Amino acid sequence: MAGRGTIKAQSGFNANTDAQALHKAMKGLGTNEEAILKLLTARSSAQRQQIKAAYKTLRGTDLVSDLMSELGGKLEGLIVALLSAPxxxxxxxxxxxxxxxxxxxxxxxxxxxxxxxxxxxxxxxxxxxxxxxxxxxxxxxxxxxxxxxxxxxxxQANRQQGVQEATIPADAKALLDAGEKKFGTDEEQFVTILGNRSAEHLRRVFGEYTKLSGFQIEDSIKKETSGPLQEVLLAVVKCARSVPAYLAECLYNSMKQGSGTDDQTLMRIMVSRSEIDMLDIRAEFKKMFSTSLHKMITNDTSGDYRKTLLLLCGGDD
Structure with a gap:
């Protein structure tokens, strides 16, 4: 997925110059939030780590602590997140x-x-x-x-690698027998198969499952399980199909009208995926919800917090 992020390393980067610029944005009366957020969203995570080190050497204080004493609210949370290594x-x-x-x-x-x-x-x-x-x-x-x-x-992070052709039919049948075909649900079968097989293998199993049962695996999980177990099984299935699509859905749910914004989820995904696959998340978002991520962030947030999120988003679709 390399190169599908919206945030790239800055060429001609100089950590000392950036550290001085951040100090300048904080000193004196009032803080220049815009200068801070523009600088930090134009650097890669690795470069931000170098800026933190340079700042400590030059100033003898911690950049994150200094920023926290100048900023407040959601913007502070977002800037602190950007300064954490992934x-x-x-x-x-x-x-x-x-x-x-x-x-x-x-x-x-x-x-x-x-x-x-x-x-x-x-x-x-x-x-x-x-x-x-x-x-x-x-x-x-x-x-x-x-x-x-x-x-x-x-x-444990011990998933099997690749596709085990021979076990695809057996896995699909085991899932069917554990759920649709059974009175009650054999949750352990779901856990073992979904937790231990590779994404490519699972995608093949889901296809086979639909052939055998006439159902999508997601529908069966919704029928057979509930609560956090259902949520984790669905998340694993969705990630096996497409991580960007799963994260696009999480972002949508964090902002959908009526429930107030789940800023923690919004920040977490925007920060952690900005260098990995934000372009793919944006494309999936548009496809799934027929509005752009950019538009939804614009409608749902405000001020410098919004500006920073939009810079991480990297454009409108």
Whole structure:
């Protein structure tokens, strides 16, 4: 998916010059928010890390702390997120999901279902370093049942590689027998197959499943399961079909009228995908919801927060 992001590394980049410019935007009366957001959205995540280091060397203070004392509200949250290295940002979001009162299942599901195996392995490593406990331990302390089992399988990040031609019919039949054909549902079959097979393999299984049953796998999951388990199974199915389409749907749901904006989800996806596949997310968004992501952000947010999100969005479709 390389090159499908909206944010690119700046050529002729100089971390010291940028660090000075950010200091200048903060000092004196009032803060030049526009200068800050324009600079940070015109640099790649790796370059932002270099700016943070240069700022500390030049000023002897922490850039993130200094920005937090100058900015407020949603803009502050968004700028702080942009200054987190990608894996660290995922790790912080996951820990937040577990640490709060109750569990923010949607954060756990969205991150663990949409990240690659390598990304999840990196997340596991850094999570342990940051919090002294494994992500799996924290998730198991906070969830239960088949939902917990599915998250644990995703955290293991051990999906089979490629397509196992020979097992496609058996997998499809096992899913059918576990759900539509059974009184009650054998949740473990769903968890095992959806959690352990590659995306390419699953797409073939879903095709076979529809031939056997006359249903889409999503319809069967909706009928046979409920609550967080249903959400995680659907997320895994959608990500096997298309991660950008799944994330486009998450973005749409974060802004759809009537429920107020889920700014955390909006920020998380806009920041974490801006260098990966934002162009694909935008294309899927337009296709699925016949309005553009740009338009929806414009209607749903305001001020410098909106300006920053639109720069991450990178244009209207």
């Amino acid at each position: 894996t660290k940002y995922d790790v912080e979001c996951l820990n937040y999901a577990i640490r709060g009162v109750g569990t923010s299942e949607n954060i756990l599901i969205e991150i663990l279902a949409s990240r690659t195996t390598n990304e999840v392995q990196e997340i596991n490593k850094l999570y342990k370093q940051e919090y002294g406990k494994s992500l799996e331990q924290d998730v198991c302390g906070d969830t239960a049942g088949a939902f917990e089992q599915m998250l644990v399988i995703l955290i």
